[in-house]
Amino acid sequence: MASGKINVSVENIFPLIKKFLYSDHEIFLRELISNATDATLKLKHLTSIGEAAVEYGNPKIEIKIDKEGKKLHIIDQGLGMTMGEVEKYINQIAFSGAEEFLEKYKDTAKDSGVIGHFGLGFYSAFMVASKVEIITKSFKDEPAAHWICDGSPEFSLESHSKTERGTEIILHIADDSLEFLEESKISGLLNKYNKFMPIPIQFGTKKEALPKPENAADDYKTEYIDVDNIINNPNPAWTKQPSDLTTEDYTNFYRELYPTQFEEPLFNIHLNVDYPFNLTGILYFPKLAADLQIQKDKIQLYQNQVFVTDNVEGIVPEFLTMLKGVIDSPDIPLNVSRSYLQADGNVKKISNYITRKVSDKLKSLFNENREDFESKWNDIKIVLEYGMLSEAKFYEKAGDFVLYPTTDGKFYTLAELKEALAANQTDKDGKLVVLYASNQDAQHSYIDIAKEKGYQVLVLDSPIVSHLIQKLEADNENLTFARVDADHIDKLIAKEETQISKLSEEEKEQLKTTLEAIVPKEKYAVQLEAMDSNAAPFMITQPEFMRRMKEMSQSGGGGMFGMGNFPEMYNLVVNTNSELATSILATENQETKDSLVKQALDLAKLSQGLLKGEELTSFVKRNFESLK
Numbered sequence: 212m213a214s215g216k217i218n219v220s221v222e223n224i225f226p227l228i229k230k231f232l233y234s235d236h237e238i239f240l241r242e243l244i245s246n247a248t249d250a251t252l253k254l255k256h257l258t259s260i261g262e263a264a265v266e267y268g269n270p271k272i273e274i275k276i277d278k279e280g281k282k283l284h285i286i287d288q289g290l291g292m293t294m295g296e297v298e299k300y301i302n303q304i305a306f307s308g309a310e311e312f313l314e315k316y317k318d319t320a321k322d323s324g325v326i327g328h329f330g331l332g333f334y335s336a337f338m339v340a341s342k343v344e345i346i347t348k349s350f351k352d353e354p355a356a357h358w359i360c361d362g363s364p365e366f367s368l369e370s371h372s373k374t375e376r377g378t379e380i381i382l383h384i385a386d387d388s389l390e391f392l393e394e395s396k397i398s399g400l401l402n403k404y405n406k407f408m409p410i411p412i413q414f415g416t417k418k419e420a421l422p423k424p425e426n427a428a429d430d431y432k433t434e435y436i437d438v439d440n441i442i443n444n445p446n447p448a449w450t451k452q453p454s455d456l457t458t459e460d461y462t463n464f465y466r467e468l469y470p471t472q473f474e475e476p477l478f479n480i481h482l483n484v485d486y487p488f489n490l491t492g493i494l495y496f497p498k499l500a501a502d503l504q505i506q507k508d509k510i511q512l513y514q515n516q517v518f519v520t521d522n523v524e525g526i527v528p529e530f531l532t533m534l535k536g537v538i539d540s541p542d543i544p545l546n547v548s549r550s551y552l553q554a555d556g557n558v559k560k561i562s563n564y565i566t567r568k569v570s571d572k573l574k575s576l577f578n579e580n581r582e583d584f585e586s587k588w589n590d591i592k593i594v595l596e597y598g599m600l601s602e603a604k605f606y607e608k609a610g611d612f613v614l615y616p617t618t619d620g621k622f623y624t625l626a627e628l629k630e631a632l633a634a635n636q637t638d639k640d641g642k643l644v645v646l647y648a649s650n651q652d653a654q655h656s657y658i659d660i661a662k663e664k665g666y667q668v669l670v671l672d673s674p675i676v677s678h679l680i681q682k683l684e685a686d687n688e689n690l691t692f693a694r695v696d697a698d699h700i701d702k703l704i705a706k707e708e709t710q711i712s713k714l715s716e717e718e719k720e721q722l723k724t725t726l727e728a729i730v731p732k733e734k735y736a737v738q739l740e741a742m743d744s745n746a747a748p749f750m751i752t753q754p755e756f757m758r759r760m761k762e763m764s765q766s767g768g769g770g771m772f773g774m775g776n777f778p779e780m781y782n783l784v785v786n787t788n789s790e791l792a793t794s795i796l797a798t799e800n801q802e803t804k805d806s807l808v809k810q811a812l813d814l815a816k817l818s819q820g821l822l823k824g825e826e827l828t829s830f831v832k833r834n835f836e837s838l839k
């Protein structure tokens with residue numbers, strides 16, 4: 212077997228860049244504008260410390276399309292390069308930069324999309340250009356330089372007559388990349404990557420209406436003039452101090468970020484930290500109740516105001532990825548694969564910081580204006596409940612602001628809930644039973660029964676609620692949750708006193724046999740209970756444990772005994788003290804007995820929302836006929 216080393220010569224680098232970055236070749240523009248921005252910011256710094264004796268002025272970056280000449284120009288008024296600097300930065304670093312690329316490519320081959328995003332800088336121009344020119348004049352008193360390279364390692368470098376300071380990059384767009392000569396394409400890219408970069412970026416001109424003169428004639432027609440079309444906002448809200456921003460500023464910035472979003476955000480969280488890592492940003496809580504599926508407007512990740520991605524997985528804790536807004540941090544290592552990212556200490560710290568800021572904000576909103584917080588509860592609960600389940604650090608703080616609403620419109624924290632229910636809803640074994648409904652309409656009759664007993668019923672209707680109460684029960688001794696329709700109310704909260712049964716043991720046995728012969732036993736287990744004679748004679752319940760396990764496995768509980776496929780099983784609770792029970796026993800005629808039981812079962816099904824389709828049709832028909 213032969214072994215050896217594959218020799219990658221520099222001649223192969225450009226085709227390689229082109230090939231591996233193909234899916235992301237659009238990032239060349241971001242890279243070149245980043246370089247132009249850097250050049251301008253460097254000059255700003257040098258003038259401010261007195262190391263560049265030139266006027267900084269109001270520099271801008273200009274993007275120009277020359278469709279006929281098949282050229283794209285990126286022009287800046289930054290510090291420029293001398294001939295020697297072109298040699299140093301462009302020629303030499305280029306090759307080491309390319310080596311670095313090969314090194315990275317080796318590690319992250321599986322995730323080549325990641326490489327495509329980052330770190331190629333100037334040479335990414337060759338993804339779309341067959342030839343690149345640099346015409347650059349340094350702020351220093353030296354002649355301008357003209358560098359030309361056609362993608363082979365040979366280049367030419369000569370002096371040039373350019374006199375004004377700055378750099379012009381000219382891309383001779385390759386035949387397979389002509390889309391980058393389309394105005395709409397370029398403006399789309401500028402909007403995606405450069406919308407908040409710190410130096411004004413001009414792309415063509417636009418018409419602007421002149422103000423109407425005061426003495427305008429009646430038939431005055433608005434006049435327009437051409438002005439620079441600046442595509443970016445160099446000072447986005449997140450780069451400012453929270454104290455300098457009003458609520459309206461935050462809302463306006465939300466609109467700027469998501470121009471097609473019409474909903475107002477509920478509130479925002481301004482992130483601002485510089486130790487032990489650097490991070491700024493604004494997160495918004497959107498109204499989530501409307502539709503969870505619409506997740507088009509995501510959190511955007513920036514580095515120094517340059518858009519990087521809207522995939523923040525691993526950086527923002529998962530439960531907060533439902534939020535919107537921006538995060539800007541130069542400290543996130545983005546040129547590595549996502550799996551590495553999760554192991555990175557800085558990234559973990561960032562994620563923890565964000566979790567903490569969010570819980571602090573929720574706590575202060577709760578404390579400052581509880582009523583307002585309660586009114587927003589429905590829109591934020593999914594995020595918070597999901598956070599409690601997925602993020603231990605968040606769960607620890609959640610007691611301060613997570614709410615449990617009741618059917619009567621009250622909102623309790625867990626501590627308040629325990630206190631409010633303790634006297635009335637503690638059962639004979641000392642367990643505090645929290646009753647809840649998942650659907651106020653469907654479970655209306657059960658809620659009514661509970662309320663008649665003086666019990667309070669929570670409304671817990673998020674899809675993940677069964678997981679949440681499972682966790683709450685595990686972490687709170689003697690606390691148990693039961694859905695109102697899980698059993699008869701006296702069973703849900705069992706107290707010492709037991710109702711005396713009107714029926715003898717013998718009669719009960721007889722009733723049970725009668726019922727079991729009529730009621731389909733694969734669906735309903737008959738359960739006799741001695742209850743108040745006014746309580747419903749027939750009632751259908753679904754045991755809490757079964758239902759909860761089933762729900763949990765359906766919402767991704769991970770192998771919950773395969774309960775998802777388990778058949779629906781219900782209890783038919785029959786009140787032995789009801790008149791109906793007595794009548795059923797007393798009826799001799801089997802046909803009459805059958806229809807009595809059937810009618811009662813249908814009524815019980817109806818109040819549990821189980822009577823549907825054909826069964827419902829024939830129920831209605833039968834009852835109309837009985838009115839004749």
Ligand code: ADP
Pocket residue numbers: 242246247250287289290291292300301304308331332333334378
């Ligand atoms: P990076 O930006 O990461 O340093 P690049 O490959 O993008 O790497 O650029 C290499 C170098 O070329 C820059 O560091 C800078 O010194 C120089 N350079 C590139 N573009 C410009 C420009 N428009 N003006 C001045 N210098 C530039």
Ligand code: MG
Pocket residue numbers: 242245246332333
């Ligand atoms: Mg660069």
